[in-house]
Amino acid sequence: MKPLILITNDDGIEAKGIHHLADCVADMGDIYVVAPRHPHSGQSSAFTVNAPLHITEHEAYNSARMFSVTGTPVDCVKLSMHHILPRRPDLLLSGVNHGSNAGNSIIYSGTMGAAFEGCMQGIPSVGYSLLHHSLKADFTECTPHIVHITRRVLAQGLPEGVCLNVNFPAKVKIEGMKVVRAAKSHWTEEYQEYLDPHGKPFFWLTGRIVNEEIGNPDTDLYWLDHNFATIVPARADQNATDAIPVIQKSLL
Amino acid sequence: MKPLILITNDDGIEAKGIHHLADCVADMGDIYVVAPRHPHSGQSSAFTVNAPLHITEHEAYNSARMFSVTGTPVDCVKLSMHHILPRRPDLLLSGVNHGSNAGNSIIYSGTMGAAFEGCMQGIPSVGYSLLHHSLKADFTECTPHIVHITRRVLAQGLPEGVCLNVNFPAKVKIEGMKVVRAAKSHWTEEYQEYLDPHGKPFFWLTGRIVNEEIGNPDTDLYWLDHNFATIVPARADQNATDAIPVIQKSLL
Numbered sequence: 378m379k380p381l382i383l384i385t386n387d388d389g390i391e392a393k394g395i396h397h398l399a400d401c402v403a404d405m406g407d408i409y410v411v412a413p414r415h416p417h418s419g420q421s422s423a424f425t426v427n428a429p430l431h432i433t434e435h436e437a438y439n440s441a442r443m444f445s446v447t448g449t450p451v452d453c454v455k456l457s458m459h460h461i462l463p464r465r466p467d468l469l470l471s472g473v474n475h476g477s478n479a480g481n482s483i484i485y486s487g488t489m490g491a492a493f494e495g496c497m498q499g500i501p502s503v504g505y506s507l508l509h510h511s512l513k514a515d516f517t518e519c520t521p522h523i524v525h526i527t528r529r530v531l532a533q534g535l536p537e538g539v540c541l542n543v544n545f546p547a548k549v550k551i552e553g554m555k556v557v558r559a560a561k562s563h564w565t566e567e568y569q570e571y572l573d574p575h576g577k578p579f580f581w582l583t584g585r586i587v588n589e590e591i592g593n594p595d596t597d598l599y600w601l602d603h604n605f606a607t608i609v610p611a612r613a614d615q616n617a618t619d620a621i622p623v624i625q626k627s628l629l
Numbered sequence: 630m631k632p633l634i635l636i637t638n639d640d641g642i643e644a645k646g647i648h649h650l651a652d653c654v655a656d657m658g659d660i661y662v663v664a665p666r667h668p669h670s671g672q673s674s675a676f677t678v679n680a681p682l683h684i685t686e687h688e689a690y691n692s693a694r695m696f697s698v699t700g701t702p703v704d705c706v707k708l709s710m711h712h713i714l715p716r717r718p719d720l721l722l723s724g725v726n727h728g729s730n731a732g733n734s735i736i737y738s739g740t741m742g743a744a745f746e747g748c749m750q751g752i753p754s755v756g757y758s759l760l761h762h763s764l765k766a767d768f769t770e771c772t773p774h775i776v777h778i779t780r781r782v783l784a785q786g787l788p789e790g791v792c793l794n795v796n797f798p799a800k801v802k803i804e805g806m807k808v809v810r811a812a813k814s815h816w817t818e819e820y821q822e823y824l825d826p827h828g829k830p831f832f833w834l835t836g837r838i839v840n841e842e843i844g845n846p847d848t849d850l851y852w853l854d855h856n857f858a859t860i861v862p863a864r865a866d867q868n869a870t871d872a873i874p875v876i877q878k879s880l881l
Binding site for chain 1: 668670671672673674675676677678679680681682683684701703704707708710711712733735736737739742745749750777778781782785787788790791793806808809810811815818819820822823829830831832833834860861862863864865866867868869870872873875876877879880881
């Protein structure tokens with residue numbers, strides 16, 4: 378039996394990136410694409426609690442069956458497992474995201490929210506992102522790397538509790554791949570301020586990521602700057618178990 | 630100068646739990662409550678990318694200034710830092726959530742999404758949750774524990790990169806507090822299936838958490854079952870740095 382590969386994203390079923398990903402892995406198994414009906418950037422591990430979800434099957438793309446869900450990336454994974462897939466998937470791929478999920482962007486990323494959901498369900502899971510926000514971004518350079526990583530993960534699996542956050546530099550020849558950790562970084566909290574026609578203010582998030590470890594070759598932001606693809610092993614588990622003794626001492 | 634305390638939640642500005650939390654800490658500093666205008670359960674670290682945000686100031690509650698934001702818990706924290714607070718807060722409190730954030734619920738939790746956001750910005754941050762979903766839940770038993778933990782964290786801070794996920798058992802005398810890790814657990818992916826008036830199916834998430842470590846006294850689910858409050862130290866950082874060598878070997 379061919380492997381079953383679930384593909385999702387946070388840019389929605391119509392995004393160029395998810396079609397590119399489906400193309401890259403078309404010959405590796407039975408492909409199901411289950412993606413949000415509308416773009417859901419910045420959705421992290423959000424899921425829908427207080428509203429119903431609708432599933433629509435779309436025309437097949439290449440060899441892939443295509444479904445959209447009126448929810449978040451995590452909703453797509455959960456509903457795929459419950460209702461859409463014919464069996465448990467052997468692999469979950471998320472992306473290719475239009476935009477970076479490097480540095481601390483991982484915690485806000487719907488692309489990686491879906492990968493963490495797969496990971497928590499014991500499915501080898503990989504998120505792919507390109508450092509280019511354009512709807513028309515060119516994913517060609519990513520192809521050999523996506524094929525390589527996907528084949529290896531499909532063959533060998535991943536360590537328990539670990540998924541991968543893969544980012545590609547944009548608009549360049551990719552020099553190679555590095556397995557590193559996410560750089561310590563933060564977003565400047567900038568909001569553009571407007572006045573509505575009635576004189577009432579409203580706000581729109583802008584800002585940019587600030588690398589707190591410039592020049593550190595252990596980090597993803599360093600190697601992306603040097604035109605390498607980066608592979609960051611990540612955990613859904615957020616326990617700070619090593620901090621238990623100090624918290625016990627200070628709080629109890 | 631009095632400490633500045635930012636309080637937020639994911640149940641929205643009208644929730645009973647956030648008013649209870651404001652009461653508990655009213656005499657500890659200058660209190661700003663900045664909460665979502667509407668309930669945002671299950672929002673994780675989601676933030677609003679593609680829509681404007683509106684801020685409304687409401688009537689003061691007790692000594693607290695009250696603001697609502699038309700976004701997620703993370704939006705509330707970011708916009709507070711940027712626009713609402715008179716200075717950088719000394720402490721961020723989130724909750725008291727109406728419902729558990731124990732076990733792996735932490736990754737989906739908007740309550741903890743706000744706490745992680747504060748933590749990433751270097752603010753000592755604590756999420757409080759009660760294991761009772763009712764809008765009318767009784768938070769009285771939590772009071773002395775909230776006061777104790779908040780006073781200690783305000784006085785001593787928290788280790789860098791660590792925030793706290795505090796859960797209270799419901800409807801019982803609380804036997805004490807334990808500092809532990811979140812139990813390995815998962816949600817059953819159950820959806821109730823309906824037919825709309827036109828015969829088209831839709832789905833609504835249900836299901837329950839499954840403890841994979843029943844009987845393990847190192848975990849929060851164990852002690853909550855035994856009527857203890859649990860304090861879980863947690864990290865926003867999701868790097869699986871220890872897995873880098875094995876991934877290097879298997880992928881490169």
